[in-house]
Amino acid sequence: MKTTSKEDLRSHCAVNYGVEMFGDRWSLLIIRDIVFAGKKTYGAFLKSEEGIATNVLASRLAFLEEQGILSRAPNPDDGRKDFYTLTEKGLDLIPIMLNIVLWSAQHDAKSYVRSQKKFIARIRKHPLQVSEEVKALVRNGGCIFPDADV
Template sequence: MTRNNQNYDSGCPIAYGLSIFGDQWSLLIIRDLAIKGVRTYGELLNGWEQISTNILAQRLKHLEDRGLLTKERDPENWRSFVYQLTEKGRDLAPVIAEIVLWSGKHNTAEHAMTETVDKVRGNRKQFEDRIRNGERP
């Protein structure tokens, strides 16, 4: 089973999810779009984790093909494109919330960012609703 072997599908819901976002980068891209208010290719490229440009382009294409995000011209800056999550993409909010809570409990590293963890712990519904409504920080 490789990422691009789209023929292989056990039918398992976990496997379905992984075939779409089960890699090192997809959920970080979705995080940037969902909770960091990022919208352009350049902003995604300069995120916290330094994805390489060809991989970013590939993943954006993949996520667009699978219906998690859309790409369109920025009406206010015609040479730029705006990436936005679709409902299918925004529906990952609860998955993201649970990963955040899990990491908040189990990552004991000194430099762990607790801001997001606190936000989800403090008001999980608000955290998810803001993503569902496409609100930017």
């Protein structure tokens, strides 16, 4: 897959750029898996409940890496596996992910996140502080809900 350049964009609208970089369902779910559940490997992403196809997962991981949103490195314990992590550019998507969580908690009556009342309240009250805390957590290999099964 080739890297998207300014010449490849449908328009130079800021919303369009965001949609073309990470606006498809699978890219956002891969980022979600890293931020919320701490997933780092192809196999872990594949186990997410949405059931991404292997070819789509491989394509999205490659695209996100080419765009500088993800970085890939060999697993030090098993060289046959790669670890995927968010780059600084990818970490900058965390405030957007948290806003999606807030929106979903408000509008999806069956949203799992509704049970995380303290977390939702903190995001609403201190969005910038929570975003920075989550960025630091993920930058250091952590995630928001380490026991989550997403």
